[in-house]
Amino acid sequence: MKRRDFLKYTAAASAVAAGAAQGFRLGGLPVYAQSPPMLGGNVLESDKILIIVQLFGGNDGLNTIVPLNDDNYHNLRPTIRVRPEDNPAQIAGSEAYFHPALVDSFDGGFLKLHDEGRLAVIQGIGYEHPNLSHFRSTDIWLSGYNPRDEDIFSDPQVRLLDGWVGRFFAHSIPTFPSDLPSYPLAIQIGGQLSLMLQSDAGDAGIAITDPERFFSQDGGLSADEAALPGVDAYEKEYNYILQVAQASDRYKDEVKAAYEGGKTTIQYGEGLPQQFGTVARMISGGLGTKVYLLRMGGFDNHVNQAFEGQTGFHPALLQQLSMGISQFMADAVNQGFADRVVGMTVTEFGRRPRENGSRGTDHGTTSVQFVFGERVRAGLYGDNPDLARFLKDSDRNSNLDYQNDYRRVYAEILEVLFGAEKADVEAILGKQFVHMGILDPAISSVDNPFVNQFSGAALRLSPNPSAGNVSAAFELKRPAMVDISLYSIKGVHEMRIRHGMFNRGVHSVHFNAPNGGVWLCVLEAEGRQIAEKLVVLR
Amino acid sequence: MNRRDFLRMNTSGSSFRARSPQDWDDTLGVTAGLEERPGQLTRADALHLLRRFTLAPTHDLLAEIEGKTAQEAVELLLGPVYDPELNPEPLPEPPGPWVDSTEEDPLEADLITRNQIEKRWENQHDMLRQWWVERMHAETLPAREKLTLFWSGHFTTEFTFDDVYSVPQLLYRQNQMLRSYRQGDLKQFVEQVTLDGAMLAYLGGELNVAGNPNENYARELFELFTTGLGWYSEAEVQASARVLTGWKASKYNSAPAPRGMYKSYFIPEDHDIGAKELLGGIIAARDEDFNTEVLVRRDEIRGMIELIFALERNDGREHAVARFIGEKLYHYFIYSKPVAPPEDFMLQLQQRFIDNNYNMRAVLGAILRSAHFYEPAVRGVQIKTPAEFMVGFARQMGASPATVATAMAQVEQDLFDPRDVSGWDGYRAWISTKTYPLRAAFTRELIRAIPDAQLVDWARRFTGFDDAYLLTAAVEEFLLPRPVSTERHDAYVDALLTGETRDYEWPEIIGGTDPGSAALRLRSLLTAISRAPDFHLC
Incomplete structure (x- = not known):
């Protein structure tokens, strides 16, 4: 083609x-x-x-x-x-x-x-x-x-x-x-x-x-x-x-x-x-x-x-x-x-x-x-x-x-x-980009209808900083279509971590960051985004 | 195959900017190359050559070149050979004594004086562009002015930029310089442009001094004037700016003019005498004693130009300047769609540049004598520029060019003042919902304004003018780039025979003593033809 x-x-x-x-x-x-x-x-x-x-x-x-x-x-x-x-x-x-x-x-x-x-x-x-x-x-x-x-x-x-x-x-x-x-x-x-x-x-x-x-x-x-x-x-x-x-x-x-x-x-x-x-x-x-x-x-x-x-x-x-x-x-x-x-x-x-x-x-x-x-x-x-x-x-x-x-x-x-x-x-x-939240009021978990705060964050990355092997944990209030992706700190999509229907409750997914540096890990539930910085030391 | 691979397959080494993308990877499908087109030019060939190489066919030029070989016709249209330094071409008379008048620096003057000076300049710009239009209109060999226009859109300057003006007296001198060098040695030409007064003022050259380089001209010299993108680094732009330090033009009577008014001159203390490394070469540091106009011009300006012209890659398969200028010429004379021309043709053309040591007359002649140029697929694919559409039509009809410069500016070809430093975009950018109605209105008005008797005389120059069918066919051939369908031809005959005229009455109408009756019908025919899409093609 x-x-x-x-x-x-x-x-x-x-x-x-x-x-x-x-x-x-x-x-x-x-x-x-x-x-x-x-x-x-x-x-x-x-x-x-x-x-x-x-x-x-x-x-x-x-x-x-x-x-x-x-x-x-x-x-x-x-x-x-x-x-x-x-x-x-x-x-x-x-x-x-x-x-x-x-x-x-x-x-x-x-x-x-x-x-x-x-x-x-x-x-x-x-x-x-x-x-x-x-x-x-x-x-x-x-x-x-x-x-x-x-x-x-x-x-x-x-x-x-x-x-x-x-x-x-x-x-x-x-x-x-x-x-x-x-x-x-x-x-x-x-x-x-x-x-x-x-x-x-x-x-x-x-x-x-x-x-x-x-x-x-x-x-x-x-x-x-x-x-x-x-x-x-x-x-x-x-x-x-x-x-x-x-x-x-x-x-x-x-x-x-x-x-x-x-x-x-x-x-x-x-x-x-x-x-x-x-x-x-x-x-x-x-x-x-x-x-x-x-x-x-x-x-x-x-x-x-x-x-x-x-x-x-x-x-x-x-x-x-x-x-x-x-x-x-x-x-x-x-x-x-x-x-x-x-x-x-x-x-x-x-x-x-x-x-x-x-x-x-x-x-x-x-x-x-x-x-x-x-x-x-x-x-x-x-x-x-x-x-x-x-x-x-x-x-x-x-x-x-x-x-x-x-x-x-x-x-x-x-x-x-x-x-x-x-x-x-x-x-x-040609790519996806993470929102800056200029129009979209959803880069926070406040009033998020799908994601609960737990342990102080809506999306918990550990360890952070990490050597690359990371787990991302979150809690859903109700079943939702969820996408978890890694973006560069400039906002450009790098990799998709998981995508699919998740039940209510606490979930944890594991992934390997591709390179050292600072990343944005973004949890998107039914169109609402939550972003957390991830520092990878390599 | 992944996307990356198929994208790679379709990339090209060329850097021409594409702005009108439709169907962008199609070419003309012409396989004929730069080899000479044999034999004599038919009437259709001659019309094609005049459409592309001049502004539009005229009765006189058509009579001169029909039946000649391509070689003879092109030489005739290019005119005698001159040498800008040894045997310069006679230049047209200036537009008026104002070309030697001077002003003080308006930015140093009080506001009222500044306004007065700028008002005069605006007026002079109007006179200057009308003067050029009249040159194009009156020039017996208009291919030469079409070349001037090509170079004016290439080595661009603008009359209005930022909140200042180019001095019209400098623009006038630059325009004459383009005439002197338009068919000559491209290296000499680039040197002239580099030290041209209007250019020094326009692209920051006069402010480019040792210790505080202004890289505006250096960047455009590469990107727009010689190589295009992809042949140089940012560091080389900065090094070139240092090569170019130390030149100014005298343009105000309140400032020094060591070489005379409106001449460029060199200021040793503003020149950066350090070594510059660029384009695979080194321009050596110089001793203060050798920091003179003659030596800097020879070693640094010419030295840098030689380095630029020597740029090549892929074992000589691509020569930067020959490629870049060759592609521009292809777009100007053959097909302006912003895609890479056929590679085989470009390789042959590139060789012409090199064999002729960048002599432009030789290169141009080769294009216009080539078998490629005369292929049927090439005919009629070019969208007329405002100059071709307006000056060309006025020439064809023998009509006055009095309103042309203003009309051209309205449809976005403001002579001496293109939109930006890249010149005119060309191709489909000429035709928009903004410009199309204005082009149509111009044509309508021009047809209306031609005196009756003149219009009838014009028609009587066609063989078979007293036969309505033959005359209609001849006018179609003269004004449209390809033959029209039978239905259209019939509709045009009907347009000529407007008002219930019978075909057998036409000889009497065109042969009669009252031109009004024939002119009315000729206008009806011209108006009908001018509304066709292909009236905008050549």
């Missing part, structure tokens, strides 16, 4: 029932060659909406969420640092500070959003074997595949050809792409259709830049021709153009009706806020679109990133970002759709801890990510980075290590927001 076919089968829905599917063995887990259809509910019946804000160019995480009390930060960034007198805002209970421009934007900005429980901040988001090319790393983020995951792709040059959102729709809509709703599944504001919204079976969205122009176009754009029957390149290109022409005609009325019937309750600012205003109006007008992609460029600040007092380009971008999200959330609350919406930022990488000689920063690795929405569990996820080593000459051009695999958030959104099951996530992302 060729890779293309693998992707087709994992992306597109198939009629094969779950039990009958053939599985490849991958890291001890079955990966379905012919994936079962979406196990979770039908996405078309969901009223949930995902908004993705892409920050192109590589947003500087260290000057977005600032480790203000770390002297190393100030030493590494003598000219562009945020100083105490610039009034960054401390995130309660942490040593991390919002850049002042994130707060001084609209009605308290990110600080207020956070304090009101609508904003989560993730530090150290990234992936294994980071690539410092804008384009390659963007493709990795948008595709949801890390080609250097050694057990997925063996070749770092492998082409990334479709996106995680595109695959999600292709996987979850049985009739995709032939029989689709009258609204676009996804709308991208501006530019050419993103890799994120493409799938092997077809595009899962449209791009519009200027809604007025899109709506005012004349009808009858598509010719009367039918699609050509052949499968050679010529017919494929011909049919592609025909399909875009027909989509231009088809979606125009629906989008226009929603836009004209919708409203905003906020006077949106220029730039990104204006894009948010367009989205708010379409949601308000009842458009069924599930995913919106907004894009903001300019983050590649090799030069003159900021001036003293935090004026300059990067602060202005942060202010625009904060204003857009804050205004949108205020509007969403006013209009009553805030609990249907979850949004997140993505950026291809962060920047080098040490500034360069041009009052700027060169390409780096991990960055920060924001997740916003009414149902988000606000807070700071991840730690301030350890910057001490970058002061050493040997490490002056080194980059940050990541703390969390970027697909943890994708997986959590697919499962919690859109109701996908683990197997769906695996079909879409």
Whole structure:
């Protein structure tokens, strides 16, 4: 079987029932060659909406969420640092500070959003074997595949050809792409259709830049021709153009009706806020679109990133970002759709801890990510980075290590927001990822309907630290479908320990950790996760 | 076989980024290679060559090359051979005296002055892109301007980036430089680009100084300009940045201009004189006495370029630069789908690069004379770029290009200002629900605006113009890349004979003294043809 076919089968829905599917063995887990259809509910019946804000160019995480009390930060960034007198805002209970421009934007900005429980901040988001090319790393983020995951792709040059959102729709809509709703599944504001919204079976969205122009176009754009029957390149290109022409005609009325019937309750600012205003109006007008992609460029600040007092380009971008999200959330609350919406930022990488000689920063690795929405569990996820080593000459051009695999958030959104099951996530992302608990309130045993606390923990690992031979014990309140798996500390699935129905009562399973290091052992009972750290000394 | 194995089978050494994935592993299925295409060009061959190598066929060029051999036709279209250093090609007249005007540094000026300067620059950018469109439109050998456009999208600079502008006077000089080197020695070309004033300003070169390297240009030099991903390490990017330290361009009247305004110059104390190890070679440390413009340029800049061009692997089966540039040329002239071209063809093409010591005219000529290029499967598979679609159509129709530069920017080919440093994505990215309606509107407006008499004269240049059936067939052949079905042909004849016109009345209409009546019907035909998907193909 060729890779293309693998992707087709994992992306597109198939009629094969779950039990009958053939599985490849991958890291001890079955990966379905012919994936079962979406196990979770039908996405078309969901009223949930995902908004993705892409920050192109590589947003500087260290000057977005600032480790203000770390002297190393100030030493590494003598000219562009945020100083105490610039009034960054401390995130309660942490040593991390919002850049002042994130707060001084609209009605308290990110600080207020956070304090009101609508904003989560993730530090150290990234992936294994980071690539410092804008384009390659963007493709990795948008595709949801890390080609250097050694057990997925063996070749770092492998082409990334479709996106995680595109695959999600292709996987979850049985009739995709032939029989689709009258609204676009996804709308991208501006530019050419993103890799994120493409799938092997077809595009899962449209791009519009200027809604007025899109709506005012004349009808009858598509010719009367039918699609050509052949499968050679010529017919494929011909049919592609025909399909875009027909989509231009088809979606125009629906989008226009929603836009004209919708409203905003906020006077949106220029730039990104204006894009948010367009989205708010379409949601308000009842458009069924599930995913919106907004894009903001300019983050590649090799030069003159900021001036003293935090004026300059990067602060202005942060202010625009904060204003857009804050205004949108205020509007969403006013209009009553805030609990249907979850949004997140993505950026291809962060920047080098040490500034360069041009009052700027060169390409780096991990960055920060924001997740916003009414149902988000606000807070700071991840730690301030350890910057001490970058002061050493040997490490002056080194980059940050990541703390969390970027697909943890994708997986959590697919499962919690859109109701996908683990197997769906695996079909879409190629692997499973442990939730961070940003949407999902279940990484604790408090009020867990299935798992009891006993001996002080819901999941007891012993010995811990261990030499590798571990027993995991837990107590069920009632019979449940249980999965016990080991994940890397970054959140990527490593091995399944046990899976199956367990009776009520105390259980204990034994396993061998594959390598030394710190692991997350995750007990999942009927969709609720409990995670415990496991230290393996070898 | 496990998934890892079948993924490995389908990976390729090429690093071209794929953004439009549909049916991505299909190729054209052409087995003919780079061997010369024998015999004389038929009318269909000549039209194919003009579609791909120029912006669109015109009556004049078609008459010139039909019946010639591929060799003769390609040489004719490339024009005389020049040498940029010994016998330079005459360059077009500048767009106006403003190309020598100067400004102070707007970032040092007060806000009002800064706004005034930037307003003038915006204006100059408008004039510059319109000037280029007019060059493309008026050039008697438009293949040459299509090459300029190729290089402009390859060695990219942007007019607007971050919150600053490229100085239009530098962009103008860079554009002329592309003309001088577009058919020449690629190594010399890369050297020119590396020290080009607009480039030094755009990718941080002017801020790249000893002790504080800015690696922006060094990274893109590898990733986007010469080798593509996968041929160099992060350490080599950093070492290359050090090689490139010490160059600036004079661009403001408030700053030094030791070599004259808008010229690049070398500042010894900003150059890192230490040894640099990269790409399997060492650029030796230099004594202060030898830290001069001439020596650094010769030993370090040229030395590094030689190392880049020498990169090869698999016992010489893959040469980095020949592969990377060859693949780009293949996508530009043969099929833009972002997949690896046929391996046999690429091996032959790579050999041409090496045999001709990276002389671009020789390489280009080989592609356009090849049997591969003239295969039926190659015809019509290329999605027209905005330049081909808009400048090309205006040329074909003899229509004014007055609105073309603005229209091209709306459909995402803003000359001198691509979206980012990777240039234009191309292929299906050109056609979206955003751009398709705008392309259609442009065509409609252009057809409407051609004066009646001119339109009739245009039609009368086709053999058999006074026969409605022959004329329709000739216009189809002229404007569409492949023959159409009988049904479509009949529909186009009906479009020409609009308003109950009988076929026997056509000779009288086209031969009459009132052009209005014929023009009305010609517009009806052109409008019908322009709505077909294949009107966007070439």
